[in-house]
Amino acid sequence: MAEKASESAGKCPVMHGAHTTTETSVTDWWPRSLNLDILHQHDRKPNPFGEDFNYREEVKKLDVEALKKDLHDLMTDSQDWWPADWGHYGGLMIRMAWHAAGSYRIADGRGGGGTGNLRFAPLNSWPDNGNLDKARRLLWPIKKKYGNKLSWADLIILAGNVAYESMGLETYGFAFGREDIWHPEKDVYWGSEKEWLDEERYADEEDRESLENPLAAVQMGLIYVNPEGVGGKPDPARTAADVRETFARMAMDDEETAALTAGGHTVGKTHGNGDAGLLGPEPEGADVHEQGLGWKNPKGSGKG
Numbered sequence: 001m002a003e004k005a006s007e008s009a010g011k012c013p014v015m016h017g018a019h020t021t022t023e024t025s026v027t028d029w030w031p032r033s034l035n036l037d038i039l040h041q042h043d044r045k046p047n048p049f050g051e052d053f054n055y056r057e058e059v060k061k062l063d064v065e066a067l068k069k070d071l072h073d074l075m076t077d078s079q080d081w082w083p084a085d086w087g088h089y090g091g092l093m094i095r096m097a098w099h100a101a102g103s104y105r106i107a108d109g110r111g112g113g114g115t116g117n118l119r120f121a122p123l124n125s126w127p128d129n130g131n132l133d134k135a136r137r138l139l140w141p142i143k144k145k146y147g148n149k150l151s152w153a154d155l156i157i158l159a160g161n162v163a164y165e166s167m168g169l170e171t172y173g174f175a176f177g178r179e180d181i182w183h184p185e186k187d188v189y190w191g192s193e194k195e196w197l198d199e200e201r202y203a204d205e206e207d208r209e210s211l212e213n214p215l216a217a218v219q220m221g222l223i224y225v226n227p228e229g230v231g232g233k234p235d236p237a238r239t240a241a242d243v244r245e246t247f248a249r250m251a252m253d254d255e256e257t258a259a260l261t262a263g264g265h266t267v268g269k270t271h272g273n274g275d276a277g278l279l280g281p282e283p284e285g286a287d288v289h290e291q292g293l294g295w296k297n298p299k300g301s302g303k304g
Contacts, residue, residue, distance in 0.1 A: 038186050048182050055151060055179045062149045062176070070142050071162040082134045082303055089138060090163035091268010096135040097160025098264055099128065100153075102223040106251045107214030110188045113178065116153035120184040125282035125294065126221040127196050133283045133293050135159075153178030167267060193220035199231065208241045216249035218242055224250070274299040 027035060044051045075093070078084040085091060097113070103123060104112030117123055119136065136156070143155055154176050161174050191212075193200050199219045203210035208230075211218070218225050224246045230238040247257040280286060280296030296302060 041183075041186050049148060053148070055148070056177055058149050059151070059154070059176045062146060064176075067142070067146060067150065067158075068162055068165075070145070071159055072166050074138065074142065074159075075163060075166045079138065082138065085269045088167070089135075090167050092131075092135045092138075093159040093163040094264060094267065096132045097157050097163075098260070099132060099223055100156045102250065103217075104251070105214055105216035105249050107216075107249065108189075110185075110214070111216075113157050114153055115178065115185075116151060116156065116180040117185055118156060119152055120181070121284045122184075122190060122221075125284040126223070127282075128222045130276075130279070130282075130295050133295070137293065151178055151180040153180050163267075189214065191215055191217075191220045196221040197226075208238070208245050211245060211249070216246050218246060 027033065040046070047053070049055075075089050076084065076087060078087055078089075096118070100113035100116075100118040103117075104110075111117075118129070118132065123129060124133065136152075139155055139159060143150060143152060157178070158174055158176075161171050165171055191201055197219050201212040201215055201218075202208070203212070217223055218230075225239060225242040226232060229235050230242055243257060243261070244254065247260075252260065274297060278298055280290075280298075281294055283290075283292055283294035286292075286294040286296070290296065
């Protein structure tokens with residue numbers, strides 16, 4: 001440890017390739033010390049919107065019809081850098097909206113699509129959220145156009161609504177008012193695992209109701225169950241038990257769960273073409289020149 005510290009001593013702090021977080025932190029030295037970082041999470045002083053910003057008043061100025069038209073146009077405006085599947089981005093936008101909402105759990109009321117937290121770590125880099133960075137990037141011109149009158153949280157969920165509407169489904173409507181956070185949350189426990197898709201959250205592996213509270217997802221980096229089966233092994237009966245327990249923890253009964261899983265998978269593409277093990281790092285771990293995008297695909301064009 002001393003050698004590590006001495007390696008950086010006396011060097012220019014702005015040298016290329018230097019990292020500011022490689023040294024031992026205060027909490028590493030004194031893990032039982034009182035961590036006051038949480039006090040900064042809702043501090044108004046560093047709020048980039050300003051201390052007096054009121055989103056619920058600002059959103060009232062939004063031209064909703066113009067916004068929805070822009071979203072309708074987006075659905076079929078296929079981009080060369082990330083082409084729409086079969087000419088329509090609907091499936092991608094619906095998946096993004098659901099994955100934003102689907103991190104919610106009833107045990108502590110945390111997660112969900114109410115804050116725009118899908119933009120930040122760790123959710124932006126969960127394996128289950130692969131390529132949703134592309135969906136958000138497709139929405140960026142619209143977010144930029146409407147500025148602070150439209151939060152990312154509202155835009156992400158509305159994009160899912162409009163996706164269905166553009167394919168002929170009559171929705172129940174939409175309520176605005178979700179306020180964005182502006183940095184990763186420090187008060188949400190996503191699990192103790194240190195590796196993606198690890199599963200150390202059951203008191204008894206055979207008892208799927210023994211899932212650790214307040215968690216709802218079965219593995220680190222998933223928003224619900226493993227689609228390949230319990231532990232990645234196909235077993236319809238055990239998967240059904242996982243589905244019922246997990247979705248109940250997200251405040252859904254059996255009927256709502258069936259409607260969501262069946263209806264949510266009627267459009268779009270289910271899986272990409274290729275070996276997921278060959279993908280590049282997730283957005284949070286990708287090089288800076290990737291400009292916030294991750295999961296670079298070396299297969300073919302790398303698109304889609």
